[in-house]
Amino acid sequence: MSPPVQRVCRLHGASRVAWIALMVSTAWGTLAGCSTTRTTATPPAREDAPAAPPTAPAEPQSANAPPESAPPADVQPAPTTNVAAAPCVCSQPAPKPRPKKHKPKPRAAVTQPEPQSVGPVPPPTNAVVNAEVGRIDAPLTSILGKDVFSPKGENLGRVVDLLADSEGRVRVAIIDFGGFLGVGTRRIAVDWPLLHFTPGDKDKSLRLTVTREKLQSAPEYKDSDSPRVLVPPAATPDAAGADTKK
Amino acid sequence: MLQAPTPRSEVEPPAARPSGASPSNSSAGRGLDWFNLFVANIQTGFGPFIAVYLSGQSWTQTSIGLALSIGTISSMASQVPAGALVDAIQNKTRIAAFSVLVFTASALMFAIHPIRLFVYLAEILHGVSSCTLGPAIAAMSLMLAGRMGMALRLGRNARYAAVGNGVGAALMGACGQYVSERAVFYLTAALTLPALFALLPLRRFRKPGGNVPAPPRRPQSGAGSLRILADRRLLIFCGCAMLFTFGNAPLLMLISGTLTAKGSNPSLLIGACIVLPQIVVALASPAVGRFADRFGRRLVLIIGFAMLPVRALIFSTTANPTLVIAVQVLDGIAGAGFGILVPLIVSDVAARSGRFNLALGAVGFAIGIGSTVSTSAAGWISDHFGMRSAFYLLAATGLAAVLLAVFAMPETRPAADEEEEGAR
Numbered sequence: 001m002s003p004p005v006q007r008v009c010r011l012h013g014a015s016r017v018a019w020i021a022l023m024v025s026t027a028w029g030t031l032a033g034c035s036t037t038r039t040t041a042t043p044p045a046r047e048d049a050p051a052a053p054p055t056a057p058a059e060p061q062s063a064n065a066p067p068e069s070a071p072p073a074d075v076q077p078a079p080t081t082n083v084a085a086a087p088c089v090c091s092q093p094a095p096k097p098r099p100k101k102h103k104p105k106p107r108a109a110v111t112q113p114e115p116q117s118v119g120p121v122p123p124p125t126n127a128v129v130n131a132e133v134g135r136i137d138a139p140l141t142s143i144l145g146k147d148v149f150s151p152k153g154e155n156l157g158r159v160v161d162l163l164a165d166s167e168g169r170v171r172v173a174i175i176d177f178g179g180f181l182g183v184g185t186r187r188i189a190v191d192w193p194l195l196h197f198t199p200g201d202k203d204k205s206l207r208l209t210v211t212r213e214k215l216q217s218a219p220e221y222k223d224s225d226s227p228r229v230l231v232p233p234a235a236t237p238d239a240a241g242a243d244t245k246k
Numbered sequence: 247m248l249q250a251p252t253p254r255s256e257v258e259p260p261a262a263r264p265s266g267a268s269p270s271n272s273s274a275g276r277g278l279d280w281f282n283l284f285v286a287n288i289q290t291g292f293g294p295f296i297a298v299y300l301s302g303q304s305w306t307q308t309s310i311g312l313a314l315s316i317g318t319i320s321s322m323a324s325q326v327p328a329g330a331l332v333d334a335i336q337n338k339t340r341i342a343a344f345s346v347l348v349f350t351a352s353a354l355m356f357a358i359h360p361i362r363l364f365v366y367l368a369e370i371l372h373g374v375s376s377c378t379l380g381p382a383i384a385a386m387s388l389m390l391a392g393r394m395g396m397a398l399r400l401g402r403n404a405r406y407a408a409v410g411n412g413v414g415a416a417l418m419g420a421c422g423q424y425v426s427e428r429a430v431f432y433l434t435a436a437l438t439l440p441a442l443f444a445l446l447p448l449r450r451f452r453k454p455g456g457n458v459p460a461p462p463r464r465p466q467s468g469a470g471s472l473r474i475l476a477d478r479r480l481l482i483f484c485g486c487a488m489l490f491t492f493g494n495a496p497l498l499m500l501i502s503g504t505l506t507a508k509g510s511n512p513s514l515l516i517g518a519c520i521v522l523p524q525i526v527v528a529l530a531s532p533a534v535g536r537f538a539d540r541f542g543r544r545l546v547l548i549i550g551f552a553m554l555p556v557r558a559l560i561f562s563t564t565a566n567p568t569l570v571i572a573v574q575v576l577d578g579i580a581g582a583g584f585g586i587l588v589p590l591i592v593s594d595v596a597a598r599s600g601r602f603n604l605a606l607g608a609v610g611f612a613i614g615i616g617s618t619v620s621t622s623a624a625g626w627i628s629d630h631f632g633m634r635s636a637f638y639l640l641a642a643t644g645l646a647a648v649l650l651a652v653f654a655m656p657e658t659r660p661a662a663d664e665e666e667e668g669a670r
Contacts, residue, residue, distance in 0.1 A: 145304035160301045176301060177506065180516035181419050182294030184502025216507060222629055 139199035141206075148175055148195070148206045156208055156215055159195075160187065163227070172229050174221055175208070189221040191231040274390055275399075277447035278383075279406045281342070284441035285379065286410025288349050290418050291434030292372055296356070299427045303360050313365050321373030322614045328377035329607025330471065333600060338385040339448045345379035346445075348372070350438040357431035380610060381603035384589040386448060393597045393660060397590055401535020404585045408527035415520050419513075474601040475608055482654045483591050484612035486547065489647035490584060491616030493554050493640040496624035497561065498577075500636055504565045515567050519574050526578020527585065534582045535590075542659050543591055547651045550583025554644030562637035588613075594658035 148156045157177035165171045172189045179185030196207045208215070210230060219228045300310045335341055352368035352375075383403065391399035414437075422430050474480065502519060506512040538546045553576040560573050588609055596605035620643070628636035 142304065144306070145302050147302075158301060161307055176298075178512045179298070179502070179506060180513045180520065181290070181415060181422065182296070182298040183498060183520065184506045184512065184516040185298070186503055186506045216512070220503070220507075 141197055141199040143173075143206070146206050147204075148208045149204045150212055151207060151209060153204070154212055156210075156212060157185075157188075159206065163189070172227065175215065177215055186216075187221040188215055188218045189227045189229040190215070190218075191229055194230065194232055271390065273447040275402075277444050278386055278390060278399075279402060280444035281441055281448070282383065282403045282406040283410035283413075284437055284444060285346070285383070286407040287414035287417070287437045288346070288353070288434055288441065289376070290411060290414030291353060291430055291437075292349075295418065295422065295427075295430060298422070299356065299430065300360060300365065302427050305360075309362065313362075313369055316366050317369035317373045318614070318618055319373075320370040321377055322611060322618070324374045324377045325611040325614060326604065326607040328374065329381050329603040329605070329610070332378055332381040332385060332603035338382045338389065339445055341378055342382040342386065342448075343442055343445050345375040345382060346438050346441050348375035349379075350435050353431045353435035353438070357428055357435060377607065377610065381606045384593070384606055385603055387589070388593055388597055388602065390448075393593055396593045396597070397535045397539040397586070398532070399535075400586045400590050401532040401538075403589075404531035404534075404582055405528045407585070408524040408531065408582075412521045412524035412528070415517065415524070419517055471601055471604055474596050474599050474605050477595055477605075479656055479658055480592070480595050480605055480608065482650065482656075483595075483658075484609055486551070486647050486650050486655060487584075487588065487609055488612040488616040489643050489650060490551055490554060490580075491613045492620040492623075493558065493643035493647065494577075494580070494584075495617035496621045496636070497554075497558060497640055499621065500624060500628060500633060500640075501561050501565070501570055504633065505567060505570065508565055508567070515571065518571050522571060522574045523578035523581055526575050527582040530579060530582045531586060534586055538586060538590060539659070542657045543587055543594065544651065544655055544657045546583045547587055547591075547655060548648060550580045550587070551644060551648045551651055553577065553580035555641040555648065558637045558641035558644060562634050562641070591658050594660055 143159050143162065145158055145160070147158045150156050157175045159173050160176045161174035162170050163172040163174065171192050173192060173195055175188050175190055177186050177188050190208065190210065194209055196209065198205050198207070209232075214230065218230045221227050297310050297314065300313065301307070305313075332338065332341055348371050352372045355364040355368040358364075384400075387399045387403055388396060418430050418433065421433050498519060502512075502516040505515045505519070534546060557573050557576050557580075561570065564570070589606060592606045592609055593602060596602045599605075620640075624636045624640060627639055
C-alpha cells in the first residue's frame with residue numbers, strides 16, 4: 001500500500017497533486033448527486049483549498065486530503081485503477097482498496113498535459129469562474145483518433161474514446177483494434193497509465209506498453225459504468241505485455 | 247451480348263424490341279457489366295470503413311453513430327419513393343449516371359472536408375442515390391435482356407458486381423493501409439469516372455433504337471402501385487428477404503469480431519472472409535442464373551437460404567480461422583442466389599406492370615429493415631447471452647426464411663411463352 005503512494009508523489013509531483021486537489025474539491029459539490037458517489041458530507045467550503053496555484057508545494061495534499069478520503073471509499077466499486085486519489089491515503093491509511101495497480105511511467109513531465117486538457121472543466125458548480133486566457137505550460141498532444149503503437153512500433157489501433165471517473169480524471173482509453181475496412185474491429189478499454197505520450201513525435205505520439213497479443217485477447221469494451229479494463233500488473237513497474245484483468 | 251436471344255421482350259408489349267439488335271446490344275451489355283463492376287467498387291468505399299475514417303478524424307463515437315444512422319435512415323426512407331421515381335423517369339441511363347455523380351460528390355465531401363455538415367449531407371446523398379441506382383441498374387438490365395432473359399443477365403450482373411466488390415475491398419484495404427484513409431475516398435471518387443464511361447454504350451444503345459423506350463408505364467394510377475405492393479408473391483418474398491437478411495447481415499460482423507480476438511493476422515483473415523465469397527459469387531452467378539431459369543426461382547431461393555442456418559450453426563461451434571474461411575464459401579453461394587433472385591423475382595412479379603422499380607424498392611425496404619434491426623439485435627444478444635446465442639438466433643431466423651420459402655413462396659418463373667402469371 002505504501003509503495004504506490006510514494007510513486008504517486010514521485011510521478012505527479014507537487015503540482016499534479018495540487019491540481020487534483022483543486023479539481024476534486026471544486027467538482028465534489030456537483031458530483032455529490034452522481035449516482036456512483038454516495039458521499040454525504042460535501043461542504044463546498046473546501047473550494048478555497050490551498051491548491052489553487054499549480055506550483056503549490058507538496059504539503060497541501062495533507063491539508064485537503066482528509067475531507068474526501070472518506071467518501072471515495074465507496075466510490076470504489078469501479079474496477080479501474082486509481083492514479084491520483086492515492087494521496088488521500090496519507091491521512092487515512094485504511095480506505096483505499098484500489099491503489100495497488102497504478103504504474104506511472106517515468107514520463108512525469110509528459111503525462112501532465114492530459115489531466116489538464118480534461119481537467120480544467122470542473123467549474124460547473126453553479127458559480128461561474130472568472131476564467132482567463134492563458135497557456136498550459138507543457139507540450140500537448142491531441143488524443144482522440146490518434147493511432148497507438150506498441151513499443152515495437154506495430155500499429156495497435158486508435159484511441160476512440162476516453163473515460164473519466166466521477167472526479168473528472170481520465171482513467172481509461174478506449175482503443176479501436178483490428179478489423180478490415182471497418183469490419184471486425186474490437187474496442188478495448190485500457191488503463192490510462194498504460195499509454196505514454198511523446199508530443200514531439202508527429203507519427204507515433206502515443207505508445208501503449210502492451211503487446212499486440214494481450215490487446216487482442218482482452219475482453220471487448222461494452223458501454224457500461226464499470227467496464228473490464230486492461231490494467232498494468234499490480235507490482236511490476238513495467239512490463240510490456242503483463243496485465244491483470246479485473 | 248446476350249447469351250440468350252430474348253424471345254420476346256415483354257418489357258414493352260406493344261412495340262416489341264427487335265430481338266436481334268445484336269451489335270449495339272452487345273456493347274451495351276458489356277457496358278452494363280463494367281458499370282456493375284465499378285459501382286460495386288465504389289460502394290465498398292462507403293461501407294463500414296466510414297466509421298474508421300471518421301474516428302481517425304477525431305470524431306467521437308456518438309457523432310459517428312449519428313452520421314451512420316442518418317445514412318441508414320435516409321436510404322430506408324427513400325427505398326420505395328426512389329423506386330417510384332425510377333419508374334416514372336424514362337431514361338434509366340440518365341438516372342444511373344446522375345446517381346453515380348452524386349456518389350462522386352459525397353465521396354469528395356468525405357475526402358476533402360469531413361465536417362459534420364458535409365458528412366451528414368454525404369450520408370444522405372449516398373443513401374438516396376443508392377436507392378435510385380439499384381433500381382436503375384435492374385431496369386437497364388430488364389431493358390437490355392427483357393423479362394425472359396433477365397435471369398441470365400442478372401447472373402452476369404452479379405458476377406461483375408462480385409468482382410467489383412472483391413477488387414474494391416482489396417484495393418481500398420491496401421489504400422487505407424499504405425497510403426492514407428483519406429485517399430480511400432479520393433479513390434472512390436476517382437472510380438466514379440470509369441463507371442460513367444461504362445454507361446456510354448448504354449446511352450448509345452438507347453438512342454438509335456429509339457423504339458426501346460423505358461418499360462411500359464401504363465397504370466399510372468396509385469391503385470396500380472397498391473396492387474403491386476399487395477401482390478401476395480411480392481409480400482411473401484419481402485418476408486423471406488427480410489428474414490434472410492436479418493440472419494445474414496450480422497453474421498460476418500460477429501465472426502470477424504471473434505477472429506480479431508483470436509487469429510494471428512486477423513485483418514488478413516477478415517479480408518479473406520470478405521473476398522472469398524465474392525470470388526464464389528463471381529464464379530457461380532451465371533450458373534445460378536441459368537439454374538433459376540431451368541429449375542425455377544423457388545429452388546434457388548431455398549438452396550441459397552439454406553446456407554445461412556448451416557453457416558450460423560458452424561460458426562456457433564468454432565472460430566477456427568481455416569474453417570471459418572471455408573464456410574464463407576457457403577456465403578458466396580447464398581449471396582449469388584439472393585443477389586440474383588431479388589431483382590429476378592421482382593421482375594417476374596412486376597416487370598409488366600410498369601411498377602418494377604417500386605416493387606424493387608419495397609423489397610429493398612424489407613431488406614433494409616432486416617439488416618438494421620438484426621445488427622442491433624444480434625449485438626444485444628451477444629452482449630447479454632453470449633455469442634453462441636446470437637448465432638443460434640441467426641440460424642433460427644435463417645431457418646425461418648427457408649421454411650417460409652418452402653411452404654409459402656410460389657414459383658414466379660414466367661411460363662415459357664405466355665405470362666398469364668404476370669398479375670398486374
